Amino acid sequence: xxxxxxxxxxxxxxxxxxxxxxxxxxxxxxxxAIDISKNLGISQASVTNMLRKLDSEGLVKHEKYRGTVxxxxxxxxxKAIIERHETxxxxxxxxxxxxxxxxxxxxxxxxHVSRPTLAVIRAMADLLESRPGxxxxxxxxxxxLRG
Amino acid sequence: xxxxxxxxxxxxxxxxxxxxxxxxxxxxxxxxAIDISKNLGISQASVTNMLRKLDSEGLVKHEKYRGTVxxxxxxxxxKAIIERHETxxxxxxxxxxxxxxxxxxxxxxxxHVSRPTLAVIRAMADLLESRPGxxxxxxxxxxxLRG
Ligand SMILES: [Mn+2]
Ligand SMILES: [Mn+2]
Numbered sequence: 102x103x104x105x106x107x108x109x110x111x112x113x114x115x116x117x118x119x120x121x122x123x124x125x126x127x128x129x130x131x132x133x134a135i136d137i138s139k140n141l142g143i144s145q146a147s148v149t150n151m152l153r154k155l156d157s158e159g160l161v162k163h164e165k166y167r168g169t170v171x172x173x174x175x176x177x178x179x180k181a182i183i184e185r186h187e188t189x190x191x192x193x194x195x196x197x198x199x200x201x202x203x204x205x206x207x208x209x210x211x212x213h214v215s216r217p218t219l220a221v222i223r224a225m226a227d228l229l230e231s232r233p234g235x236x237x238x239x240x241x242x243x244x245x246l247r248g
Numbered sequence: 249x250x251x252x253x254x255x256x257x258x259x260x261x262x263x264x265x266x267x268x269x270x271x272x273x274x275x276x277x278x279x280x281a282i283d284i285s286k287n288l289g290i291s292q293a294s295v296t297n298m299l300r301k302l303d304s305e306g307l308v309k310h311e312k313y314r315g316t317v318x319x320x321x322x323x324x325x326x327k328a329i330i331e332r333h334e335t336x337x338x339x340x341x342x343x344x345x346x347x348x349x350x351x352x353x354x355x356x357x358x359x360h361v362s363r364p365t366l367a368v369i370r371a372m373a374d375l376l377e378s379r380p381g382x383x384x385x386x387x388x389x390x391x392x393l394r395g
Contacts, residue, residue, distance in 0.1 A: 198364040209360025217345040217394055218353045224390035225372060228382075235375075235382075243371035247364055 109178055110160060113212045116182050117141060118151055119160060122171060123179035132169045185211040185219055192226040195236060196243050256325055257307060260359045263329050264288060265298055266307060269318060270326035279316045332358040332366055339373040342383060343390050 109116050121140050125132035134152065138145045152169060155161040160175035171179060189207045214222070229236040256263050268287050272279035281299065285292045299316060302308040307322035318326060336354045361369070376383040 193365060193368065196364070196368045198362075198368070202362050202364055206360055206362050206365045210357045213353055213356025213360075215345075215349050215353050217343070217349055217390075218340060220390045220393035221340065221343045221345070221386075223393050224386055228386055228389060239368075239371055239375055242375060243364075243367045246367040246370050 109182065109212060110158070114151065115155060115158075115160070116178070116212050118148075118155060119171065119175055119179040120182045120186070122161065122169060123176065123183065126171070131167060134169070137169075182211060185214050188219055188223050188226065189214065192222050195226065195229050196240055256329065256359060257305070261298065262302060262305075262307070263325070263359050265295075265302060266318065266322055266326040267329045267333070269308065269316060270323065270330065273318070278314060281316070329358060332361050335366055335370050335373065336361065339369050342373065342376050343387055 110119060118137065118141070121137055122132040125136050125140070129136070134145055134148045137143075137152075138148045141148070143151075152161060152163075155175065156163065159172055160178065161169050161171055164170050186207055189210055190203055193203045193206065229239060257266060265284065265288070268284055269279040272283050272287070276283070281292055281295045284290075284299075285295045288295070290298075299308060299310075302322065303310065306319055307325065308316050308318055311317050333354055336357055337350055340350045340353065376386060
């Protein structure tokens, strides 16, 4: 069985919600529908529907006083998505690609990176960070190929 | 402006159709709706609708006797998608990830890889292929991280 099915919610939209909910909980202490709606640029009605769906899949639940919280499984998936986001960003930043392009590539790619592929990207980032000469060479090569 | 908008059709579904149409034209000489339908696992009615949409976007056209053909722009996009597919696959194969995982990751990632990011992946693949010692080290590192 390919590694992917264990790693994300299986839906790009659900992944993005879980990622955003964890960001909100970590920065503000709670995740309100109105903030999710603003950050994802999605109507509040759609957010409410998606929260219901995430609840029925066991990924979030609604708690009195605290609002929307992540279940253990939802938290695990959100952490994995954020970890992929950070690792892909760290790798691409080594090559001086503009931030807007990095952000768009990473937001798309992060939903499709299995654990083994993520390990490869992290290994390459670690290796390049520890070898300035190798990094210099890799950057020059990629600049040539970019034309 | 980020690099991405110039590179694909802007839609994962359209990318997949263009990729498939070019594969069919290269292997059989022509692309019939029934073959597209089989290869993508999509109903013929949906394929017919999508071909109409691709036509209205100037990416394919219907020619008497030859059937569906790619316009110059459609051909350019299909080639770019296939090139991304091949480069990502070549890179990941260096690390001994199983083929099914590679295929799933690549099919997802290929729609989100800008030209600069593709150049980085190609540069790393070239570098690793030309340095057996470095490749050995990178493989060991990624195996450790995979746990
Ligand atoms: Mn992200
Ligand atoms: Mn492909």
